Amino acid sequence: MDDRQVSRRQILAGIGTVGASGVTLGLGSSALLNDDQLTPSNTLAAGVLDLQIETESGTHSRGSAMIDIDLSADDRNGSERLSLSLPATSNPAYVWGTTSCLDDALASALAVTLSYVDCDSGEPQTVVASGDTFDEFAAALAGGLAIDGDPRTTGRSCLGTDDRLCLELSWTLAETFSGEIASGFALEFVGQQCRSNDGRSSPFVSTGGSCGESEGPGRDISxxxxxxxxxxxxxxxxxxxxxxxxxxxxxxxxxxxxxxxxxxxxxxxxxxxxxxxxxxxxxxxxxxxxxxxxxxxxxxxxxxxxxxxxxxxxxxxxxxxxxxxxxxxxxx
Structure with a gap:
């Protein structure tokens, strides 16, 4: 990688869920069969629950929460804590997650880890997914990754209506990287009602391809x-x-x-x-x-x-x- 002047930048990573206009079992539904929000290899199947996300910085949204990742020559590490929950009117649900791609040179220089943490103490528990590069991290979530609704129990659990699931996203920029690239990525978390699913089938339908593969430019905006x-x-x-x-x-x-x-x-x-x-x-x-x-x-x-x-x-x-x-x- 070519050396360039290191300068402070922000990667805006949208951490999102299916919003109120998405498909919500038990709360009304609509066709959402062509959701290409995620990696090039995924679309979102119908029949998912709306999850709520609250960040450590206090933002709360039904749709997306911004995470500012500040990178500089002196500070190449950072993290953001997330709290996932269900709306009060929802039933317990299996949690699934996936990510979009980071489509520039930063993807090979940014190590990313998603971990369970204790909601009260903030103590780290087990790792959900990680990669020495962003593309490795994205590959672990390609097609949808099953996430335990209660990592304290044995086996995979549903996320209860009154429960919270706490995760921490952490990142490290490689020492060999120097430059400034405007980019970003999106993590998405959705749920499937436990009473209607066995939690074995991901709601993110894989259609081939993965991050790091050449996608080429899209069609021009009309x-x-x-x-x-x-x-x-x-x-x-x-x-x-x-x-x-x-x-x-x-x-x-x-x-x-x-x-x-x-x-x-x-x-x-x-x-x-x-x-x-x-x-x-x-x-x-x-x-x-x-x-x-x-x-x-x-x-x-x-x-x-x-x-x-x-x-x-x-x-x-x-x-x-x-x-x-x-x-x-x-x-x-």
């Missing part, structure tokens, strides 16, 4: 839409972004932004509660194939003419990297 939260507004002068082929670089956005949509080829990729600043047509969010001008399975039902139904939205047509405001939604 239009992008920004949707506000219900009752909120968006204005074009509050957004700053650039589009480069298959990638949206979100430079600045108001706190009212709730959903980012990327249209490419015959598919729509939906990023709910977006975190980070880089959105690609090849990874993250949930994907939906078009049927004419509509995208069956999206909630609320989205279409090319109405990408943000019921909320404020801004839609931009993209041609040769240039964005043209096509629909001002309710911000006009």
């Amino acid at each position: 239009w992008v839409s920004f949707c506000a939260a219900e009752g909120e507004t968006l204005r074009s002068d509050g957004l700053d972004f650039e589009v480069d082929g298959d990638t949206l670089h979100l430079i600045d956005a108001p706190s009212s932004l709730e959903t980012v949509l990327l249209k490419y080829g015959t598919e729509l990729r939906v990023f709910e509660d977006p975190t980070g600043s880089i959105f690609r047509t090849t990874t993250g969010g949930r994907t939906y194939a078009h049927d004419g001008s509509t995208f069956p399975g999206t909630t609320p039902p989205r279409s090319t003419s109405t990408p943000c139904p019921g909320t404020c939205g801004l839609k931009y047509e993209i041609e040769d990297g240039e964005a043209t405001l096509d629909d001002k939604g309710c911000s006009s």
Whole structure:
């Protein structure tokens, strides 16, 4: 690896679950069969429970929690503790986890470990998965990794409705690495109701491929839409972004932004509660194939003419990297 000036940077790693708009047994369901949020080898099968995640820094979300990984020449180690739980209305569930890919040179220089920890004392217990490189770590989670709902017991247990499962994600940057690369990855945790499953079949359906394999560029973005939260507004002068082929670089956005949509080829990729600043047509969010001008399975039902139904939205047509405001939604 070429030596370059070491500078402080952040990797934004979205640690997420299926949100309220996902498939939730016992709480209502919807078709979510083309979720390509994870590694290139995984899609998310229907029939999963919504898990809640709280970070050590105090953030709590139904959809995703940001983890700031600060790297510098003097500090190449870090960690973040996670607490997983079920909504009060859910039944006990088997826990599964997987990860997206880290698609740059950092993947070969970042060692990652996910461990069980005691929720009260914070004492480490056993390792869930680890790798001397990120790609090795991702390979352990490819296709979905079964996670014990109660590591204190013998055998695999379900996560109880009133219980917490505590994990710690730790990372170390190799001494040989020096440079600055903007990137990130996403861990996702989902659950299967124990009363309906034996916990042997992963909800993440493997379709071949793994991190570290050449994926190639995705299809170019044809239009992008920004949707506000219900009752909120968006204005074009509050957004700053650039589009480069298959990638949206979100430079600045108001706190009212709730959903980012990327249209490419015959598919729509939906990023709910977006975190980070880089959105690609090849990874993250949930994907939906078009049927004419509509995208069956999206909630609320989205279409090319109405990408943000019921909320404020801004839609931009993209041609040769240039964005043209096509629909001002309710911000006009």
